[in-house]
Amino acid sequence: MNSKKTLIVSHAPFWHDGSGIPERSYHTMIAALPAACVGIAYYGAPALGVISLAMASAILWELLLNYASKRPITVGNGNAALIGLLIAMVLPASAPWWLVLIGTFLAIVIGMQIFGGIGANPFNPVALAIAILMVSYKSHLDFDAALVNFSIDFPSSTNPLAALKAFGPAAVEHLTPVDLFMGRQVGGIGSSCGLALTLGGVYLILRGIIRWEISIAFIAGVFISAMLFNMVDPIHYAPPAFHLLTGYTLIGAFFLATESSSSPVNFIPMLVYGALGGVMTVLIRNIGAYVDGVIFAILLINLINPLVDKIRPKAIGKVA
Amino acid sequence: MRKRSFFGLSKPSFHYELATGPVTDPVVIPAPETVTLYIKQELKRTSSNLKVGAPVKTGQRLVLNEGDDICAISSVTGTICAIAPFLADYGRAWTAVTIKTEGSDTPDTEFAEAMQAPTLETLNRYLATCPGEPDIGPLMDERNPVHTIVIYGGNADILIDTSLYLFKQSAEAVNAGIEILRKATGIEDIVIVIPEESVQNYSGHLDARMEPVSSQYPYAQPLMVLHQLTGRLPDEKGMASMGVHFIRAEAVAAIGQAFSSGSLPAEKTVAVIDKQGTKHLARARVGTPVGVLLKTFDVQVNDQDKIIFGGPMTGNAIYSEDLPIGPGTDAILVQDKSVIPLYSDYPCINCGDCVRICPANVPVNLLVRFLEAGQYTEGADLYDLYSCIECGLCSYVCVSRIPIYQYIKLAKYEIGRITSAEELNEQ
Numbered sequence: 001m002n003s004k005k006t007l008i009v010s011h012a013p014f015w016h017d018g019s020g021i022p023e024r025s026y027h028t029m030i031a032a033l034p035a036a037c038v039g040i041a042y043y044g045a046p047a048l049g050v051i052s053l054a055m056a057s058a059i060l061w062e063l064l065l066n067y068a069s070k071r072p073i074t075v076g077n078g079n080a081a082l083i084g085l086l087i088a089m090v091l092p093a094s095a096p097w098w099l100v101l102i103g104t105f106l107a108i109v110i111g112m113q114i115f116g117g118i119g120a121n122p123f124n125p126v127a128l129a130i131a132i133l134m135v136s137y138k139s140h141l142d143f144d145a146a147l148v149n150f151s152i153d154f155p156s157s158t159n160p161l162a163a164l165k166a167f168g169p170a171a172v173e174h175l176t177p178v179d180l181f182m183g184r185q186v187g188g189i190g191s192s193c194g195l196a197l198t199l200g201g202v203y204l205i206l207r208g209i210i211r212w213e214i215s216i217a218f219i220a221g222v223f224i225s226a227m228l229f230n231m232v233d234p235i236h237y238a239p240p241a242f243h244l245l246t247g248y249t250l251i252g253a254f255f256l257a258t259e260s261s262s263s264p265v266n267f268i269p270m271l272v273y274g275a276l277g278g279v280m281t282v283l284i285r286n287i288g289a290y291v292d293g294v295i296f297a298i299l300l301i302n303l304i305n306p307l308v309d310k311i312r313p314k315a316i317g318k319v320a
Numbered sequence: 321m322r323k324r325s326f327f328g329l330s331k332p333s334f335h336y337e338l339a340t341g342p343v344t345d346p347v348v349i350p351a352p353e354t355v356t357l358y359i360k361q362e363l364k365r366t367s368s369n370l371k372v373g374a375p376v377k378t379g380q381r382l383v384l385n386e387g388d389d390i391c392a393i394s395s396v397t398g399t400i401c402a403i404a405p406f407l408a409d410y411g412r413a414w415t416a417v418t419i420k421t422e423g424s425d426t427p428d429t430e431f432a433e434a435m436q437a438p439t440l441e442t443l444n445r446y447l448a449t450c451p452g453e454p455d456i457g458p459l460m461d462e463r464n465p466v467h468t469i470v471i472y473g474g475n476a477d478i479l480i481d482t483s484l485y486l487f488k489q490s491a492e493a494v495n496a497g498i499e500i501l502r503k504a505t506g507i508e509d510i511v512i513v514i515p516e517e518s519v520q521n522y523s524g525h526l527d528a529r530m531e532p533v534s535s536q537y538p539y540a541q542p543l544m545v546l547h548q549l550t551g552r553l554p555d556e557k558g559m560a561s562m563g564v565h566f567i568r569a570e571a572v573a574a575i576g577q578a579f580s581s582g583s584l585p586a587e588k589t590v591a592v593i594d595k596q597g598t599k600h601l602a603r604a605r606v607g608t609p610v611g612v613l614l615k616t617f618d619v620q621v622n623d624q625d626k627i628i629f630g631g632p633m634t635g636n637a638i639y640s641e642d643l644p645i646g647p648g649t650d651a652i653l654v655q656d657k658s659v660i661p662l663y664s665d666y667p668c669i670n671c672g673d674c675v676r677i678c679p680a681n682v683p684v685n686l687l688v689r690f691l692e693a694g695q696y697t698e699g700a701d702l703y704d705l706y707s708c709i710e711c712g713l714c715s716y717v718c719v720s721r722i723p724i725y726q727y728i729k730l731a732k733y734e735i736g737r738i739t740s741a742e743e744l745n746e747q
Contacts, residue, residue, distance in 0.1 A: 208328020
């Protein structure tokens with residue numbers, strides 16, 4: 001029974017819906033691009049430099065690790081480039097080259113590759129890297145200090161969240177939500193324009209690349225908890241819309257909290273995970289020591305992800 | 321092949337074929353030059369009857385040793401030209417008997433005498449390898465009595481409507497088959513499972529209880545039907561302990577046909593789905609090489625194409641055009657090499673698409689981590705391996721292209737091996 005033709009044999013199913021990791025990465029990058037472009041438009045060439053260096057170095061770190069660990073080359077799947085882009089988007093445009101290199105090293109090597117690469121990271125690599133940078137190089141991640149040499153034409157020339165922390169809601173009263181939403185505020189390269197981030201987020205949700213439950217729950221968590229604070233004491237706590245549109249809230253809700261391997265997959269856990277992230281963000285901002293709580297809140301919810309994801313529907317046919 | 325839609329928020333959904341269109345008669349394939357039949361037993365030594373050069377008649381039982389229950393029924397008249405060992409799926413050792421056809425059909429008369437007593441023994445002896453491949457063994461097992469026979473009219477997979485076609489075309493034979501089954505087993509509760517949209521086409525014509533199931537894939541998978549009927553799924557002991565026995569529509573029709581005509585049916589209905597997705601219905605002798613069928617319908621097969629027995633979700637890929645269609649082959653699907661999806665060894669990225677599409681609520685993302693590491697019993701104990709109803713949808717949507725369905729089948733097979741080894745030790 002020897003046929004001249006060689007047929008391909010494999011296990012069922014013989015159809016596939018055509019999705020893949022590269023598509024996911026590249027579409028996430030497409031979704032992130034508008035926000036990054038806004039940053040480049042505001043901050044000019046330095047922002048472009050940070051983005052380019054971050055993406056290139058992230059890819060190189062992963063390539064180096066692939067060679068060092070004698071594993072298949074995985075840079076083609078776009079995940080490293082995506083991580084580089086996201087790191088650049090949360091850094092200030094003035095970030096020095098060594099900060100970018102350290103940031104991408106922390107994300108790719110410490111955050112992901114030593115755990116086994118894509119899919120094995122317990123924390124969002126971007127959030128982990130930024131958290132380490134925030135603690136280690138305070139002045140470089142402090143937007144007021146970092147952007148002091150930029151002449152920018154915004155309603156406020158200081159970081160709204162830092163102003164809120166130092167002087168209370170009265171100091172930021174003049175900032176209208178529309179200005180904030182359009183990105184006319186001091187912040188990271190790609191994390192300040194709410195409009196662009198929301199567009200990207202809606203695109204990702206419609207494409208089914210991120211889970212809408214996480215994003216919506218995160219935003220709802222921020223909004224509701226900030227509203228409660230504001231209702232109790234409007235003198236000390238800013239209104240919810242302000243929290244929603246400043247700092248890393250929207251990039252966190254759409255791009256960081258939704259990172260797939262460190263977030264839950266079942267319906268209720270996704271809601272719990274997202275809402276908890278939102279609440280933690282506001283708690284850190286309003287009560288904690290840090291100016292912006294999104295990064296630490298996301299690391300915290302990454303930590304509880306395996307636990308909450310145990311809440312799942314019962315499989316069919318189980319007697320016990 | 322259906323691709324993911326641009327808007328990925330909605331889950332992909334498939335529907336079974338409903339066979340509602342006009343019925344076209346199948347193309348009858350003449351007896352090919354050679355047919356190959358499998359005796360599901362390892363080739364050790366053979367009786368004097370089964371040797372190369374021995375003449376066989378249509379409907380003759382071919383056994384390795386005198387008195388064996390396991391046999392093949394010759395679908396043609398001719399002489400045996402080869403007997404060879406055959407390695408089937410999951411390492412099962414079978415014997416392949418190739419018969420060169422000669423002249424016209426001469427029917428074997430043995431069954432005509434045996435059919436006077438329509439008992440389970442007769443069914444098991446003559447009809448266990450008839451088209452549709454009814455598994456008679458569990459019906460005779462006294463330790464695990466069967467109380468319900470499910471005639472499984474749903475289709476094994478999407479794209480295929482062979483069973484529904486049979487209900488439509490051979491209602492008489494199906495009714496006769498149900499009658500014989502009732503007589504032979506004494507089981508009154510016979511259920512026909514049919515997609516709900518087409519129930520009205522069949523109810524009243526068939527002499528059994530109709531159980532409508534959703535026409536959405538995979539709600540007519542045998543395990544899903546079992547869950548609908550009993551609310552449970554079998555554990556590692558298998559389906560025998562559930563008291564429900566599944567039989568294909570074609571097998572019932574074949575039993576009916578055999579007892580009303582007095583000769584064993586040798587032809588089986590098979591759908592050939594070509595590269596463009598066009599479906600051709602054919603009636604061919606059991607054992608006809610796939611190549612003959614493909615040639616009849618002008619299906620060009622090139623290097624690195626894929627030929628599949630069964631449907632796109634749960635079928636089996638075969639490695640040669642010379643392999644014969646078996647009594648259980650409902651469809652032959654041909655895939656061009658340009659559309660074959662490749663699997664990868666990427667790890668799970670925990671995107672959760674599998675969890676959301678799983679009709680059985682299996683935590684596939686966690687289960688597959690255990691199965692990849694070979695920890696099958698942990699997967700079964702902690703992450704609901706035995707709730708899997710084997711539909712393959714998780715692999716269909718997997719972003720990392722992990723062959724999840726293959727891991728699940730392998731795990732069930734390995735656990736089954738351990739369990740049966742333990743049972744052997746206990747005896």
